[in-house]
Amino acid sequence: MHRRVITFSRNVFLPLTTVCTNVCSYCTFRRPVEEGCVMPPEDVHRTIDEGVALGCTEALFTFGERPGEVPGFSDHLAALGYTDILDYCYDLCGYAIGAGILPHTNAGILTYEELERLREVNASMGLMLETTAEVPAHRNSPGKDPAVRIAMIEDAGRLHIPFTTGILIGIGEGPRDRLESLEVIADLHRRYGHIQEVIVQNFCPKEGTEMAGFAPASTAEMAETIRAAREILPPEVAVQIPPNLADARRLIRCGVDDLGGVSPLTIDYVNPEHPWPQIDALKSLVGDATLRERLCIYPRFIERGWYPASLATLIHTLQKQIEERSL
Structure with a gap:
């Protein structure tokens, strides 16, 4: 009998800015310009270098959606010599590659052309669908329009x-909305074959937000949704939960395949009140399953060559590195 395998990625989290045009009712990541401007390049470089020294293989670049549309932000970016946050991200991805770590960018809504450009310097990319439902929590967040997010995920597939x-x-x-969201993702993958993993993430109320008094998603709700995800999604698509937010020890058995990016260096800037488990502690969370490290690009996409040619040597070097680490 084969033991189940649960995977994770060793990463560093790089929040290039917390300025965002969306105002979601549950979010504390977003900050006004005067509080949450641009992560300086020297801080990004230092974090990447320290992460590489700790064996990290993924540089997770994330930032608020369309920050350039927020008054005052462009002045801060201009002080670094840039007119567009995507140009800044592109150059920092290049630094990461040179340092020996694979970029994975989650930049919110991007056009087809912007995705195509960032693809040149990323091993993988991401965007949470969140939900296909129209919910009050998103009433001040134009980028959370389900149709807009679905269209971008489709562009990534193309x-x-x-x-x-x-x-x-x-x-x-x-x-029912959760099932519909999962069905939409499954359909996108059946058409384009590009979905690596689907995160089932539980809402956690945060002080200072409109939804601070809302009840958090229960473990029972999470378990039910994970089981549904495993039934609805094609077998090759991993079901992921965040081990710093969810009760991983209880939920693993429901059909979880992956624990996502876990950092030995940086915090979860979206959920700073929930520290990452130590990587060594992940082994106890998965019970009798086998814990296995992975890259931010899954093996089947490496085999297909779904990555820029400039990343080929680094991908294979890091793949060999994690294989040797697992021996």
Whole structure:
């Protein structure tokens, strides 16, 4: 009998800015310009270098959606010599590659052309669908329009970008909405074959937000949704949960395949009140399953060559590195 395998990626989290045009009712990541401007390049470089020294293989670049549309942001970016946050991200991805770590960018809504350009310097990319439902939590967040997010995930498929997406549980959607969201993702993957993993993430109320008094998603709701995800999604698409937010020890058995990016260096800037488990502690969370490290690009996409040629040597070097680490 084969033991189940649960995977994870060793990463560093790089929040290039917390300025965002969306105002979601549950979010504390977003900050006004005067509080959450641009992560300086020297800080990004230092974090990447320290992460590489700790054996990290993924540089997760994320930032608020369309920050350039927020008054005052462009002045801060201009001080670094840039007019567009995507140009800044592109150059930092290049630094990461040179340092020996694979970029994975989650930049919110991007056009087809922007995705195509960032694909040149990323091993994989991502965008949470969150939900196909129209929920009050998103009423001030134009980028959370389900149709807009679905269209971008479809564009990523057309471009053969290995992609991460997911749903957020407990933000006002119901059980039927969760099933519909999973069906939409499954259909996108059947058409384009590009979905690596689907995150089933539980809403956690945060002080200072409109939804601070809302009940968090329960473990029972998570378990039900994970089981549904495993039934609805094609077998090759991993079902992921965040081990710092969810009760991984209880949920693993429901059909979880992956624990996502876990960092030995940086915090979860989206959920800073929930520290990552130590990587060594992940082994106890998976019970009798086998814990296995992976890259941010899954093996089947490496085999298909779904990555820029400039990343070929680094991908194979890091793949060999994690294989040797698992011996």
